[in-house]
Amino acid sequence: MKIKRKIKDFYLRLFKHYGQQGWWPADSRLECIIGAILTQNTSWRNVEKAIINLKKEKLIDIKKLNLIPVNELSNIIRPSGYHNVKAKRLKNFIKFIIENYDAKIENMINKETEILRTELLSINGIGPETADTILLYALEKRAFVVDKYTHRILSRHGLIPEKANYKEMQELILDSIEKNSYIYNEFHALIVKVGKEHCKKSPKCNGCPLEYDLG
DNA sequence: GACCAGGCACATC
């Protein structure tokens, strides 16, 4: 099977096996963006604890996040790990949205995706994956999110070189599936789902809904 | 106790 056909087949298999994922798990665009930053190199379980803390303090709020001292914020998000750097990163985003979009995330929506992406990448602490996560899941733009699991699945199945970079993987997937934000949304979520079960550092491929046994 | 988790920036060569 050709590479692109195989990738499309992965999506179909995953969807059939796991069903619709319905991401992102958040009550608002801001909560989604906060989650996107907090989950950098961190298990979602730990992120949830930090978000619960933020909700208790009623801090899912741009103005309040702007006012709270960074060391207090850091303490509240402690369970998410890297809390000192992540508190700064949250503050950096808040400063950006206040200065450029009148403190309203909705004001970003009408702008072109590529321009938004460049703007997001200019914020210290927002890299390619976090930028695409914000575009896709918070702003409902057409952007595909590549992560560690995407790399493992593609490289272990021999669909991309071991040292492929973010953009190479993203373009391969964009060329392989329908250009449709619903599919981008579901495919990434499904990759994380199967990744958590089967694509750890040492793969346990038994029962993996993708077709190959790599053991 | 070791290993790992839905990255990113920065230093150094």
Next chain:
DNA sequence: GATGTGCATGGT
């Protein structure tokens, strides 16, 4: 431009 390192908590 590639490669290495710090950042940190909590689950298995």
